[in-house]
Amino acid sequence: MSDFEDEMDVDGPAPSMDVTFSSEANKGKRSAANLPVEAEDSLPWVEKYRPTTLDDVSGHQDILATINKFVDSNRFPHLLLYGPPGTGKTSTILALARRIYGASNMRQMVLELNASDDRGIDVVREQIKSFASTKQIFTMGASTKANSIAGFKLIILDEADAMTNTAQMALRRIMEKYTANTRFCIIANYSHKLSPALLSRCTRFRFSPLKEGDIRTRVDKVVDEENVQIGGEAVDALVRLSKGDMRRALNVLQACHASSTPLRLEGAPKVPESEIQRGTITTETIYNCVAAPPPDAIKDIMSTLLNTSDVTSCLNTINALKVTRGLALADIITALSEQLAKLEVSPEVMISWLDGLADIEHRVAGGGSETVQTGAVVGVIRGGVELMSR
Numbered sequence: 001m002s003d004f005e006d007e008m009d010v011d012g013p014a015p016s017m018d019v020t021f022s023s024e025a026n027k028g029k030r031s032a033a034n035l036p037v038e039a040e041d042s043l044p045w046v047e048k049y050r051p052t053t054l055d056d057v058s059g060h061q062d063i064l065a066t067i068n069k070f071v072d073s074n075r076f077p078h079l080l081l082y083g084p085p086g087t088g089k090t091s092t093i094l095a096l097a098r099r100i101y102g103a104s105n106m107r108q109m110v111l112e113l114n115a116s117d118d119r120g121i122d123v124v125r126e127q128i129k130s131f132a133s134t135k136q137i138f139t140m141g142a143s144t145k146a147n148s149i150a151g152f153k154l155i156i157l158d159e160a161d162a163m164t165n166t167a168q169m170a171l172r173r174i175m176e177k178y179t180a181n182t183r184f185c186i187i188a189n190y191s192h193k194l195s196p197a198l199l200s201r202c203t204r205f206r207f208s209p210l211k212e213g214d215i216r217t218r219v220d221k222v223v224d225e226e227n228v229q230i231g232g233e234a235v236d237a238l239v240r241l242s243k244g245d246m247r248r249a250l251n252v253l254q255a256c257h258a259s260s261t262p263l264r265l266e267g268a269p270k271v272p273e274s275e276i277q278r279g280t281i282t283t284e285t286i287y288n289c290v291a292a293p294p295p296d297a298i299k300d301i302m303s304t305l306l307n308t309s310d311v312t313s314c315l316n317t318i319n320a321l322k323v324t325r326g327l328a329l330a331d332i333i334t335a336l337s338e339q340l341a342k343l344e345v346s347p348e349v350m351i352s353w354l355d356g357l358a359d360i361e362h363r364v365a366g367g368g369s370e371t372v373q374t375g376a377v378v379g380v381i382r383g384g385v386e387l388m389s390r
């Protein structure tokens with residue numbers, strides 16, 4: 001596979017620096033793929049550790065194998081990658097583009113438009129169309145190999161579910177018309193927000209949330225390379241709390257790392273990186289950073305709710321805990337329902353708990369008052385306990 005890559009670098013379209021697109025065609029192009037080296041130091045870790053090759057992308061083995069096969073057999077369909085954020089959709093397609101064209105040709109052969117660019121109907125009509133139709137210059141002039149994989153251009157539409165409906169409509173005709181020279185890769189969080197006509201033109205891949213093992217491997221690598229001081233349990237908590245979102249895991253890790261670095265006093269000389277004394281990141285730091293209620297606070301709340309039969313004193317204890325630990329009711333409900341689900345109780349009790357908490361969560365999200373809804377939580381849990389003793 002790797003010699004294929006090399007071959008691409010050499011035999012791909014000759015660098016066509018002399019051919020320039022209209023300024024419009026260049027407008028949407030991203031530069032993250034080819035950032036200057038000196039910028040890398042100050043990059044957020046999610047960008048610094050963005051996978052550069054398809055092999056770097058963790059998880060999604062089946063998808064990667066299929067995509068690689070498309071490239072190897074020179075049968076590349078329009079792609080749709082969808083799934084929750086931070087699972088590697090953008091990274092995969094950028095690595096794929098790098099594999100097909102080589103880093104140096106990406107600029108000419110790939111148009112990336114994402115949610116931050118204007119992608120209304122005009123852009124689809126003008127920018128995408130002009131980019132797609134200029135391809136001929138390359139096939140005729142540059143690509144000498146008849147079946148060269150780089151014989152088509154790639155248009156990446158990131159966060160396509162934010163595109164207007166009319167733009168999506170306009171797109172389907174363009175996709176068909178320029179299939180000979182262009183492939184589209186549509187990236188979205190939700191496939192139901194895309195027009196069915198677009199969906200049916202693409203080969204779909206769902207990126208599921210990453211497995212804890214995959215996130216852990218990546219986090220361990222970053223911890224190693226950045227010299228992060230972090231305990232084993234804290235890594236466990238970080239991996240668990242990131243819930244399959246690698247971007248979140250790395251961002252939280254970087255935030256905790258920064259907060260464990262002592263502040264430099266004004267005017268003090270700059271301490272070299274290797275001599276900075278950092279505190280160790282603990283589980284508590286992680287929970288604070290994610291603003292998730294720490295497990296011991298939830299345990300306190302649970303045992304109070306399950307064991308105190310006097311409802312008023314129950315309520316007082318919970319309110320006191322909320323104030324001293326700075327907890328929000330919405331977070332308590334989420335954590336509480338996870339913990340309650342682990343208990344072994346009769347079905348009626350469990351149903352009354354889960355059903356009740358779901359209702360309360362809905363009311364809190366709709367703007368219900370914290371105080372009243374805290375009372376409702378106590379009511380629901382105690383109600384279940386009363387059912388048990390019957």
Ligand SMILES: Nc1ncnc2c1ncn2[C@@H]1O[C@H](COP(=O)(O)OP(=O)(O)O)[C@@H](O)[C@H]1O
Pocket residue numbers: 045046047049050051056057058059084085086087088089090091092210218246247250
């Ligand atoms: N599967 C993965 N393997 C390695 N790193 C990943 C993966 N998914 C996400 N990341 C990390 O998270 C960051 C954001 O990923 P990205 O591909 O932009 O996610 P998406 O587009 O799915 O929201 C990347 O820069 C990378 O550091």
Ligand SMILES: [Mg+2]
Pocket residue numbers: 089090091158159
């Ligand atoms: Mg993305």
